[in-house]
Amino acid sequence: MLDAQLQAAVAQAIRAAQAAGHLPAFELPSPIPVERPKQASAGDYATPVCLQLAKVARQAPMAIAQQIARHMPPLDFVERVDVAAPGFLNFWLADRWLAAQVDALLQPDAAIGRLQTGAGASVQVEFVSANPTGPLHVGSARNAVLGDTIASVLDAAGYAVQREYYVNDAGSRIRLFNETLYARYAQALGQDVAVPEDGYHGAYMAEWGADLAREHGTAFLEMPNAAAIGAVGALGLQLVLDGARADLAAMAVQYDCWFSEQSLYDNGQYDKVMQLLHAGGHVYDQDGATWFRATALGDTKDEVIVRTVGGPGYFASDIAYHYNKFVERGFDRVIDVWGADHQGHVPRMKAMMRALGLDPERLVFVLYQLVTLKRAGEIVRLSKRTGDTITLREVIDEVGPDAVRYFLLSRSADSQMDFDLDLAKKQTDDNPVFYIQYAHARICSILRRATDVNWADGDVQLLNAEPELALIRQMIRLPEVIQLAADNLAPHHLTYYAYELASALHSFYRDCRVVSAEPADLETSQARLKLISACRLVLARVLEIMGMSAPEQM
């Protein structure tokens, strides 16, 4: 990428200046800062490094800048290097090089928006992983969008990515789910079976119970109660998972693996990990429970693994699960996407990694602030247990998958957000989603109009007008944006970039006529057709990474 090449070139220039005796010896800052100036008048790239070097070089920043500029190695993409007060080095991209990028992007092997910086390292992104006790509710939407897009960004950056959904099919919640569903089933058949006090009281459970009664008759009533609850629960789990799969697919989220918590117990993984922890002296018994000695590994309190009432708690599963991720499956890095309401668990997870002899840095948590759903300005309470929820599916149906994804993606995970459903719908005409997609559709429209023009041999060097070059400048930013988003696990940068790229296209469209009836305009037209074709590929790629569609007409 250009910024990396400039870093290297500036470092080279500094060393050359030192070797020539034009700068004193000092250690180079690492990395050398290279940024995109806010002001267009300051060039395409800039470095303030001379301001930092003033002290160590005991020279004025401007003087240092002069020396570095003088020793800059030639770069094919740099046309000019300026020294600007109070000591910046400004770099200007060469117009000819910019124009040539259009041809480069149109090459069949251009691999647009695909980097190699990940070097094929394996990364697992685990996200959503909601308790399988009912339809996904809208609270999972941000998790889904973040997790899926982070996975796409990492894939684009050259990592080997696996998307995983952890199915909590072993804990106390699923037991209550099973009992609730059985009760609803029995009730549908006229039996007087009560839904557990802390069970699931949503209407969907009654519907599913009635469905089961219709399909299976009294079959489960005739079984021993425990077996019946288990059998009904297994059917219920299938309903939940099928629904989750369909709902997530409706917003373009697909998983590589649905991982069963119960499998950790069935295949001995859990026992193996407990033995490891015992052997390592990380657990002890107290008050009838088994504890994990997290305080010895950086946490502020110890944590129960096996409860007094019997059975492992969720943390026990988490240990076995992450052992499985790192040791059994060997992921280099694992990213867990969690709501901020789980943030208190991070220290014990890090402690667990240490107990297993794993580098805690390999386990990364993306914590996102919770979304408050609003309807007509009123906050909608989201409680799955009362059953009074808005489902993910409802929101997708109401707002549309592209808008849901863009909206939830466009804020950093750290930022709380209100999602006002009425506003999201009402804003349709001014929605940035449409603005961006319209740019793509607009290009397609022009290309359709130009089907009789052969532009395969168009000369991109004719692209030297300001709106054309401004558009190319935006187009070539994609790799840097992907890198930024991948490094920071912050996919919201994509939304801003996509908007700016679309904006450059719309401006270009106003200023530069592409298809013309004038024979004299043919060559310009051919070059511009190349330009918008390349732009279309970049737009489509960034939309693809964001999981959004790229419509050919609107």
Added chain:
RNA sequence: GCCCCAGUAGCUCAGGGGAUAGAGCAACUGCCUUCUAAGCAGUGGGUCGCAGGUUCGAAUCCUGCCUGGGGUACCA
């Protein structure tokens, strides 16, 4: 109490050591005989929560405080 996140234009939010702090929406002014006006061009709008500190340089880092949200369970 302690821990985490946030506080930037009327609203929603970017920017998280560097140049004159940005975008969308809302407001206002222009632009459709022209490849889609779902668009373009422009104007107004700011003590970057408050107070100290570090630095050549702070919206950005540190400390304290204020406000909002979350956490602080043998629930997940």
